[in-house]
Amino acid sequence: MLRKTILQPTNMPIVETQRLRREFQAKKKVITALEDIDLQVEESVVFGLLGPNGAGKTTLIRILSTLLLPTSGKATVAGFDVAKEPEKIRPLINMASGAERAGYDFITARGNLWFFSQLYGVDSSVANRSIETLSAALRLENYLDSKLYTLSTGYRQRLTIARSLINDPRVVFLDEPTIGLDVMTAKSIREFLVSQAKDQKRTIFIATHNMAETEAICDRVAIIDSGRIVACDSPASLKKNFGAPATVMEVSPPLQSLQAISSVRGVKGATSAIDADRGVARLKLIVDDEGAVKAVGAIVESSGSKVLQSWMQEPSLEEVFISLIGRGFAERESEDAN
Amino acid sequence: MYARAWVRVKSVYDEPLWLLVNIGFPLFTSTGMALLYRSAGLASFSGFAILGGIMMAFWGNVLWGMASQFYWDKQVGIFDIYLVSPASITAILVGMSIGGIFSTAPSAVITAILGWLLFTPPIAPSWLAVILVFTITLISLYAVGMLLSSLYLAYGREGEAVNEALSEPVTMLSGLYFPTLGSTSPFPLALQAVISLIPLTIGMDALRRTVFYSEDLGSIASSLAVLTAMTLVLIFSASRALKILEERGRKEGTLSVRLR
Amino acid sequence: MKTLRAIVASAWVGWEREIGWTNPVAGILVRTAPITAAVLTAAMVYWFGSSRVGVFSPERLAFVIVGSSLYAHVGAYAWLPTSAIAEGKWSNVFTHVYITSTSSIPYLFGRGVAAFLSSVPMAVFSLVAAYFFAQGLLGSAPAMTASPASILMLLGALIVDFPAAMGLGFILASHAIIVGKFEWALPTYIAGVLMIFSEALFPASVLPWPLSLIAEALPFTYFIRASRAALIYGSWDLYVSAMVYALPSSLVLLFLGLMVFKWGEKKGRQKGLIDRKVG
């Protein structure tokens, strides 16, 4: 209903940012969480914002959903400036985060959905109808009358997603919507989100560090690292333009450190995944020239490990990421743990 | 145990703001009550109000800082760490008590000083008796805290509600601000007998007698004896209750289950 | 219309929260026992002090009982916006409320309405309970009367006080958004200030001169005076003269509260505090 009342010039991006920047004041130093972000997101697409921990994904979503003001630069949603006209944006958007449980524990799932619909001024009968349709689509019907605290993580997450659609928004910002879900549940939620974009003409803006998710459902992907967008295109073009095929090496026993390998000339990026059961490590290398693979093999042998086998792999977004940033996520996450 | 006390004390002295937060309640209630005494025509009794405020600081710390602490620890999952740590829960509780006393002391002292400056109530203390009564009363207060902690562990969230419901009635009945024992008490003898089961009642009565009427050790000896006996019983039952709960917790895992 | 929907739904949520007791009797006890006890503490202190010097008067006893129970009533819901925000920090509800089209003010207002509605019967209950306890224990009935007229007048005063309490609530809520911890520090202080400066326990004239002006400026003072005019003195003139000041000052405080809250929200949005996590 809202859509008809707002005149929207065609081809105008629904979300747009220009030189967007956000700083945080932390103990005596300034953290730049976002820097020079220029983005354009068209209507009814699934847009992915892909980046490692701390890249600035949540910060961007907070700015676009009117929770946080930018330090400088400009962001608009449906043509309205987030800093100046938040009250015009709010009816048109919604937001959900997979990592948090948003809702009142002491009220039923239905009660929570109804409550939020009322904060958008939705007529009760309309609200009740959307509660039914959304919960049917998300297979939540049997839990509608359970109190929130009795729901499992998966169902709570479905509820969170239902809530984020309760006002029939034009843009939904989802921060890691499938985090912590089992594979099947995550898959069904992804399919649901795609259908929302295609059938309901909604823009779905997803922040995630899950490459497979991005590859599976996003029409366009922006790769973000350390607060900067390093590439933005469709997954296919990204792979075509940036993805070199990877060389995978199975090594046993696993190496202590990737340092020596990363510093080999011609190696653009290296990641290692350890299969503890088999006692092998899978090294994934993105290389400029074939000679580098040989050099790496030599380093592996000299440190007392054996190369069991090696093969080439078609590029995925992960290879795109490694060739853009020079490292993978796995490596970054282990850094964070220290 | 020392670690627990240390954490407590340190967190308070690290955050000067915390002191400011802590002091508000006892300071304002005692000022309010002192002014009420004054408005009732008896300014010289404002000392009762200030003494009440001082003890209120500790009683509040027992209820909110200690009794419900395990419940919160349980909520955020720290409690599991206590369960697996070699220190016994009783030791941890004793540590918490010592920490609680030291971290509440500044607000109690400030209440006393400011109250004194504002109202200069006449006092006639017999210091030795005062110090002894004060110490034993404090110990008994924290012993109550230990017992309550163990109950809250068992009853979880209702503990908060019990705290909420208990604090004011106990404040009234135990006579923090006016005498509830003896011939000046508004309460009938039967009620006086019942409220004498609360250690704070006996402690407050003895404190008032020693601070304002210079009664000496001899005349409050019976109060001291009763208080000491009560404290011992409380500590014993708290540690029994905790043992039982701890065992049940380790066996059934119920203690380390988060409620939400 | 939209705003009204938001207020009603929030009041419903608040109501569920207030009455969400598995055992209703326990719920009522838990809420009224502390108020009654606090009122009685004040009554006893007055009785003890005044009877010692032989100036005890049943009217002043009623003064203390009415003042302290209505003070407790204000306290029961003026902190609501603060607790809704504090609780929203870990349940994440406040974040999502904030970005809805009606945003936070109707929500906090609705929750305040629910708290007010559940607090009124508690206040009346504790007033009655304190009356009988005082009569039973002290052997002298507080000089209070309840007639249909006086009860209506009391209700009028309670309603006129609502904007003032919400105004105070919004000021404290803006503080709760901005500070990370110690959300309860300021409310505790304000509660203390109100106890001393709103004539809850003793007439403002007990305070030394410049301080008594504070009492004379607060809407809460007039609200409590109006309630006493209704319940103790049965004086329509006193009632009206208190209400004539209470109503406008109450609205002014609400307006002020909303301004401060808007400012606090803006600061919060600048600094990223609206959806800050705790714990």
Ligand SMILES: Nc1ncnc2c1ncn2[C@@H]1O[C@H](COP(=O)(O)OP(=O)(O)OP(=O)(O)O)[C@@H](O)[C@H]1O
């Ligand atoms: N309130 C804050 N104060 C200080 N620094 C902040 C604040 N919020 C975010 N940051 C910093 O901004 C950077 C970006 O954080 P952000 O939460 O946007 O990352 P993210 O991409 O969502 O990461 P994740 O995958 O872990 O969720 C981080 O370095 C973070 O520490």
Ligand SMILES: [Mg+2]
């Ligand atoms: Mg994030």
